[in-house]
Amino acid sequence: MLDHRGKTVYDTNNRASCTVDYLGEIKTGFTLLAPSTQFDKRDGKKWVTDNQAVKADQINNANQTKLQLIDEAQSKITLLDRKVRLGMATNSEKTALRAWEMYSVKLNNIDTTTALDIEWPKKPH
Secondary structure, eight states: OOBOTTOEEEETTTOOEEEOOSBSSOOTTEESSOOSSTTEEEOSSSEEEOHHHHHHHHHHHHHHHHHHHHHHHHHHHHHHHHHHHTTOOOHHHHHHHHHHHHHHHHHHTOOGGGTTSOOOOOOOO
16 A cells, blocks of 8 residues: 655645645645646646746736836825925926936836836936
8 A cells, every 4th residue: 555644745736735644546636746836737747837827927027016116206206296396396306307207107118018028217316
């Protein structure tokens, strides 16, 4: 009788791991082979990486980064713009406003579908 007790097995549907606590063959739908990535799926005999899922995750991460950077830029622009409108801005703050606005436009123009090949613009100082 096979004894795999204490070994880790992986659900072939969702990659979830659990520890074997029974004697005999590994239950159907489980494997001793660990997936390599969070994007692996079974092709019947082995884990293969779902490259479409990898790309979708990369695009999602790029979208999140873009939104965070745009929010940060908008926050800077709002305060600097208020200072300019109220006549309270220094010359360097007026220059900074223009730089942050240009940065914001560059961010908005980024195509996140090219994730991993994105050249993010440099933040103004």
